[in-house]
Amino acid sequence: MKISNPRRIVGSNAERTRLHNRQVVLGHVRERQPIGRAEIARISGLSTQAVSNIIAELEEDRLLIEAGRQSEGRGLPVLKYRLNADGAVALGIEVRPDAMFGALVNLEGETLFTTREALPDNAPSTVVSVARRIRASALEGRCGKTQKILGAGVVMPGPFGKVGISGAGQSALHGWEDSDPVAVFEEALDMPVVVENDATAAAVAERVRGVATGLRTFCFIYFGAGLGLGVVAEGEVQRGAFGNAGEIGHVIVRPGGRLCACGNHGCLETYASRIAARTRLAGAGIEIGSASDIENLYRAGNAHLMEWIDEASGPLSQAVGLIENLFDPETVILGGAMPDAVLDHLIASLDLPGGSVAARAGRATPRVQRGSCGRLTAALGGAALVIHDTITPRIAAKT
Known part of the structure; x- marks a missing residue:
């Protein structure tokens, strides 16, 4: 199988800067919460006004919430912020040759839902049908109009592309050789999708919620x-x-x-x-x-x-x-x-x-x-990758 553009780059320079700065603020909040605007400005290099504008935007999107005021010496107590764990969710799906696993996690990486579905075969049409069912089960009654769905992380065994070990043995997925799984799953799930190798996703899960x-x-x-x-x-x-x-x-x-x-x-x-x-x-x-x-x-x-x-x-x-x-x-x-x-x-x-x-x-x-993280490590990692991409800033590509 091949992967085209699994991590999108925003088109304009201004939009890239805006997204990057949002990720900078979210990243600092996640690492140091609860945290105030002035501290975010100091450690990020952004102006206090820019941080205030970004925080107002993130509050409106329900990704941040107020965490009360804390005294820091002289002066008025400082208003602190933290991630709104239930303001957004991400879906993780792992595809194995004989089964699929699903997990829904919130913005803090807490598991809200898990499931396992047996696969009669792993042809694209079968996998897509089961993926839609997992999505419906995971989101049913959980995501109202005020809860943002960040996207899905779909985890598959490698290798990607036609290489010397493609289609080898019991670990292979058949019928995917010429497909673009990002496009396939984005159409099936009707949301942004990241496709990742299963071992890499599992490593991310352990870093977010496990022994790493x-x-x-x-x-x-x-x-x-x-x-x-x-x-x-x-x-x-x-x-x-x-x-x-x-x-x-x-x-x-x-x-x-x-x-x-x-x-x-x-x-x-x-x-x-x-x-x-x-x-x-x-x-x-x-x-x-x-x-x-x-x-x-x-x-x-x-x-x-x-x-x-x-x-x-x-x-x-x-x-x-x-x-x-x-x-x-x-x-x-x-x-x-x-x-x-x-x-x-x-x-x-x-x-x-x-x-x-x-x-x-x-x-x-x-x-x-x-x-x-147990047997659902890779599915949880798929969801964690979506959250990681939302919160972690990247150096913008040159234009």
Whole structure:
């Protein structure tokens, strides 16, 4: 599939400046709330009058509300502002080969609604129909005339575009090769849409509401349909030239090893992913359809699942060491469509290499830890990306 213009640039210079300044004010409010106009002006470099005008506009749009007056020494108490959590919502939708997940969150990133829908197939017509149903269910009775719908973040497994691993294996979406998912979903959902790689969206969710809150540089290994990597460096997600950064599942960890659907031998995905776990269990006559099936097997102490965990820990340890030396993250997070207990067991079984930039004394965070956003991490991340784009200013493009 291809993505055309997933993040729009406003047309005129004046309009870009106006949008940028709104995002500057919203960003400072979010980080320091409650906060007054003079403080926003001081830290943003905008004039007090400009800040006052922007705040009046944001109040009218119900994105900001008054948070009372606070005394700051001599003079009259200062009127403070904070985000209006319920003034706006964003929709997140994750598309997997066999299911779709939906989440609705408010401006503070709090979850208002979640759902899971099974997919009989993942053709565009089927996915679009289910997406419309998720939208209707999420917004029913929740968004009145005074509540702004910011848009939707649609999360899909990569890769994007026709590349050497397109359509490979059980993680692939079929029939999307020549489609523009941004255009498809904007028409179907009747709202602005951002399309993102599932691992990247999951990383954003963990930064907004999970264990990566307060971290600026970290990596997220996402157990979805396959295995992906989300990278956040200095607070910015890393996408690569064509949106395909982080295809960690197709990094070779065992040269000459198992044949992968991409055509390589020894890919990480063939050892340490839900696909690998499903293959191991199917060989023992055990079929699994969801993470709940894996969780039940783990609780029962299924020997075949335990064998898979033991086998996966080696290649996964090697991959973590590679990620550490490539990106120098504060931590590596594991999460997604794998039960917490299994992820905890995998982490405890890792034999992390000592030859790593992460192997240092006095660490503030563990080298590897489990995410806290659960199985809906990517869908929540899709919604979080929409909020991020609303609040976080970007340097304007040259004209």
